[in-house]
Amino acid sequence: MAVNSLHLRLIDEQATVALGNTFAEAVMNQLKCGFVAYLYGDLGAGKTTLTRGFVQGLGHSGKVKSPTYTLVEPYEIGKWHAYHFDLYRLSDPEELEFMGIRDYFDEKACCFVEWPDRGKGVLPNADISISLQYCDEQREVELTAHTSKGRTLLAVLGER
Numbered sequence: 001m002a003v004n005s006l007h008l009r010l011i012d013e014q015a016t017v018a019l020g021n022t023f024a025e026a027v028m029n030q031l032k033c034g035f036v037a038y039l040y041g042d043l044g045a046g047k048t049t050l051t052r053g054f055v056q057g058l059g060h061s062g063k064v065k066s067p068t069y070t071l072v073e074p075y076e077i078g079k080w081h082a083y084h085f086d087l088y089r090l091s092d093p094e095e096l097e098f099m100g101i102r103d104y105f106d107e108k109a110c111c112f113v114e115w116p117d118r119g120k121g122v123l124p125n126a127d128i129s130i131s132l133q134y135c136d137e138q139r140e141v142e143l144t145a146h147t148s149k150g151r152t153l154l155a156v157l158g159e160r
């Protein structure tokens with residue numbers, strides 16, 4: 001039976017980056033198309049760190065900065081498009097309509113969305129939810145698949 005959720009302990013920042021790297025490998029080798037991931041967790045839980053691991057895993061070698069003020073940071077990496085959203089400062093989901101949100105979510109787009117609740121009603125549904133929590137100095141992560149794409153990703157992550 002396909003697994004719908006996975007729980008992992010991330011002992012340090014490098015482990016969070018490595019999870020993002022593995023995610024990128026799963027997309028390049030198994031999924032081979034875009035997806036939507038919602039990222040949950042308090043400030044400093046590691047949402048941006050995980051996304052950095054992902055875009056670097058796809059082959060991005062430059063900086064990965066948090067799009068707190070710009071709402072979205074786009075990356076074009078070979079044939080892949082990755083979009084890192086941070087909706088923390090979004091006051092109204094309608095702002096997403098004004099920025100042409102629908103154009104971002106195409107077949108090739110790998111989308112990571114921090115604070116997805118702020119875009120409720122406008123954001124497309126998630127294939128996978130990733131919830132990060134403080135656990136002393138470390139972190140715990142719970143990944144939940146909502147679609148067959150999400151289950152494909154989970155299956156690969158669960159093998160590690």
Ligand code: ADP
Binds near residue numbers: 042044049114137138
């Ligand atoms: P968020 O985007 O959720 O606000 P960031 O990724 O910007 O969080 O920051 C996370 C902080 O926690 C960084 O300082 C990073 O070094 C640290 N960190 C990330 N993952 C871990 C981990 N598994 N264990 C301990 N510290 C971590």
Ligand code: MG
Binds near residue numbers: 047048066086114
């Ligand atoms: Mg962040």
